[in-house]
Amino acid sequence: MSRDRTGEGEQVPEDVLVALADPIRREILGVLARETGVTSTSLAAVLPVSRQAVAKHLAVLDRAGLVRAHRAGREVRYEADLRPLRRTTLWMDSLATQWEHRLHAIKDLAEGADGP
Numbered sequence: 001m002s003r004d005r006t007g008e009g010e011q012v013p014e015d016v017l018v019a020l021a022d023p024i025r026r027e028i029l030g031v032l033a034r035e036t037g038v039t040s041t042s043l044a045a046v047l048p049v050s051r052q053a054v055a056k057h058l059a060v061l062d063r064a065g066l067v068r069a070h071r072a073g074r075e076v077r078y079e080a081d082l083r084p085l086r087r088t089t090l091w092m093d094s095l096a097t098q099w100e101h102r103l104h105a106i107k108d109l110a111e112g113a114d115g116p
Contacts, residue, residue: 016088019064024049025057029066032080039075 019025027047032038040058044051058078061067065084069076 013088013091015064016066016084019060019066020085022057022060024053025061028054028057029061029080032067032078033082036079037072037077038079039077043078 020029024047028043031043031046040051040054043054043058047054049057058067058069062069066081067078068081069078071077
């Protein structure tokens, strides 16, 4: 199941970024975002990898909290959970804002150094 290293019930951005680093996992997440109740077998039918490889990719996505699995009879069906992706996006936006502030401060210092 998914890890929680923040102690507050949230996934850490690193888990999400690692999960999204692989193009197959991004494709799996895209399929799951469009369709619900997808099995690993049906995913393997539309991807250039085996069902076993899909299962491994789903495990990485699950650790990042990006998918949820539920049993329907003998099958395990998956659906996307995009909340960790949204939290990671907010984290990235916050990081970008911090860097913008730093760059503006450097610019202001540099422009001030050119004065008399």
